[in-house]
Amino acid sequence: MSAHTLENSEGDRDGIRPFRPSDLKQVQLLVGAGVMEQLAATNKLAYSNPTTILVWLALSFTFIHFMNWWPQPDIWVSFFSPAFAFFLMAVPIMVAFEWQHRQYFEPLLRITLGLRDLNAIPEFYSLSPSSSFFVYSHRSAIIGCIAIDAARPGEELESILGSELNNTEIEDKKALEESKGTSNSVVASKSLKKRGANTTTKKDTTLTSPLVPTTQARIRHFHVDLLYKNATTSADLLEHALQHTFTESKQVEEIFAIDSPTKQLLGAVLKKEGFKESWTGPKGAKGGKKFGTFGLEEKWVSLERDSWERKQEVVKS
Template identity: 35%
Template sequence: MPDQPTSEIRPFEDHDLKELRLLFGMSAMETLGVANNKAYGHPMVLAIWIALSSIFVQYLGWWPRLEFGFIGYLAPFPGFAVIAVPILFAVDWHHRPFFEKEIRRFLSREDILYLTQYYSSLHAPHSRFLVLVWSKRPIGYIAVDAAAPDDDLSNLEDEERLPSPDDSVNKKAVNGDTPEAIKEREKAIDVLRAKMTERMKKVKSKPPPDYAVIRHYHVDRVYVSTGVQFDLLRKALKDVFSLAPSLPTPTSTSSSKKGKAKGRKGETDAGDGGASAVTVNKVFIRISSLESGREQVFRELGFVPSKTRAPEGTAGTFLSFETRSLTGEVWTWFEIDRARWEQEKEVEK
């Protein structure tokens, strides 16, 4: 009898990166599909489709012909279908470059390029990058950032300054195949590495926050019906809320040297800024209006819209051609605190 498939949730390992990069891309493409579907049902898109189809049918004389009975009423349908195809293509053609750029920016973010270092417990004990594995293959991930939860992370796509196509540079330079382009990328990598190093220095120089942010979360939709997405989120929240380490404040390092006579192993007097128990009391995540499936998962585990972080973006009546979704997009912050998490655990029991 063949072995039954097994699942496990474990910390990220270097050999997971190839499969994870595929999941990163799948996550963005799923959102592209949602953006397309929302645009197809937008009143303005439907109005344009009906208007153009009517003109086309009128021009060809394909309006219903009563002399053919019931079959005659089907005459306009080919005309409407013909006009629908270029509209479907145009919507995807508008959306796709935004999402492709987003994938490039995502894959070149500092926390993804230096994944092991960024989510290391050395920077913040509550930070972690967990991988959901099914039959020895990664099918999901979740990243919790407790080191710099409020920071906007840099990425190579923004740091890199490739030559402009208008400046007598051929396309190879823009695509990064020439020595000049490679040199620019190496510069960007150095800048990105320096920024992350500086960020981690700041993290160590100030008291850690008592909250964390879920920066990344995704589960392959093929496995969603099994409910493993809830297991992944529960595991991450359990780890974050259960861990309560005693970490020294920035002043305790120097104070411990002065206070060696007062105790062993760096114990300091409370008045000298000694070790302070640091716990995460709240976890945030920002969810797009294009990610209704993700929102449902987090709501079921107790997340509620945040009262301290306002929604971002717009979703109006008119089409928006400057954003990645023609119908607009709203980013809503959700949160769960320790008390609500404890309540959810009691309900599950």
């Protein structure tokens, strides 16, 4: 039994274990929540940006002057007027940031949930003995997951979902809503036939194309439920996955991950484990993306086997 695994009252095991097909729905919900958490984090970083604060103050004072809402010594209620003006000017700024950033994260949510690996987890993460997909189970709920790809770390995986709803998907949703007395399976069958007639499906070669030998690996997914991010869940998951990758095969020499300013808690866990900023990612992988109003940038970080082994020796001694 793993050091991170305990028996719960229902006879199942609380702690870290390999992914099971029955976990798929909970994992997808966790990954989706992780994407949308970045929307809130991006908004907060935009609110606290010095440029935003200067614009907000300038608009507020201009509005106060235009409305003549300066405090009057003989009217005590007037002292609250400037505060109301600051609030009024903050609302449109916050709404503008939310609208702009949502245009990036909502398509990203669909693309992420449609990634080839997330729709064939057991098959994809068994392509290499050093690959793994672990979940953290707590009271029968999945509160964390981590996936390390040691088979195709440099490939940018395709998504079976587009960034927006296409006409066929919209029609499918309408058909399901209108089919009150019809079996959903019948409606789904009709929609699939229609979709097959109107679209051409690109053959997926993710699992069948030849593997190129590599000494690198990549953390493709690392998500922890918001309620447990400050606990040891994140560190335990990361340590467990790293140990599996480095000990299952001597082939992997370096593990890469993407560090984002919108994932500060997970970034701190990576840094504590020994990950350092890297100029490049796995061979063939694209660089970190820029997003948000003020160009927040994702960065590659990596951990070499030598560094990990030295840390293990220190821990044991």
